[in-house]
Amino acid sequence: MNTSNAYNQYKENSVNFASKEQLLLLLLDNAVKFSKVGRQAIIEKNIKKSHENLKKAQNIFYELIATLDLSKSGDWGQSMVSVYNFIIESLIKANIKKDISIMDEVIPIIEEVRNTWTEAYKISVNSK
Template identity: 65%
Template sequence: MYGNSAYNAYKTNSVNFASKDQLLLMLVDGAVKFAKIGRQAILDKDVKKAHENITKTQDVFYELMATLDVEQAGEWGHNLMSIYDFIVRKLTEANIKKDIAIMDEIIPLIEEVRNTWYEADKLSRRSK
């Protein structure tokens, strides 16, 4: 019991004291995790769990879209917004159809988004 409460306190503090960059990385990690859980739930025929986790994945991308300053980011920002929009639309389709093939198509793209943000974070740290 103590281990769970200590872990929960750690998680809460991790989020409460994380920088904006760290929060972004936590978000994209969560998107990958939720997408994979949703995919497995489709395989397991657990409709409720699939829906909940695909929706959580979409929520991450909605948050990324809401916080992306497209005007400041220029063409790169517009391209990123298009990718986020594509992911959300494909997740919606996968969720409606409970289609494993769509999840298999979209999860690598979600992982690529995560990997890109990790690489950007590394480059940002090096330049400071």
């Protein structure tokens, strides 16, 4: 088995056996990555690449909203929906306008969401 195949197998198994919390963190890591790639593509005037990556980031937040159980999360869950919607709207605006300044505002928010979930995951693992 060559290195590339071994790595792909590892990645596939990581996703297949990840907990729902680990999958959430993987999604958020990808949202950060796609946003940064999309931002760079705007700078490079690569319209297709920017659109594809900003759309991927957007779709992650649509998925996070769809999977949030508002019946159990109360006000906190509604606040998360508001943050996720703000991120989606910002990504849409940045994509339409190809505007770096919007990306410079939204990427730190996406990173903060990821960091908050990462900390929550660490706390939950350490409390078990």
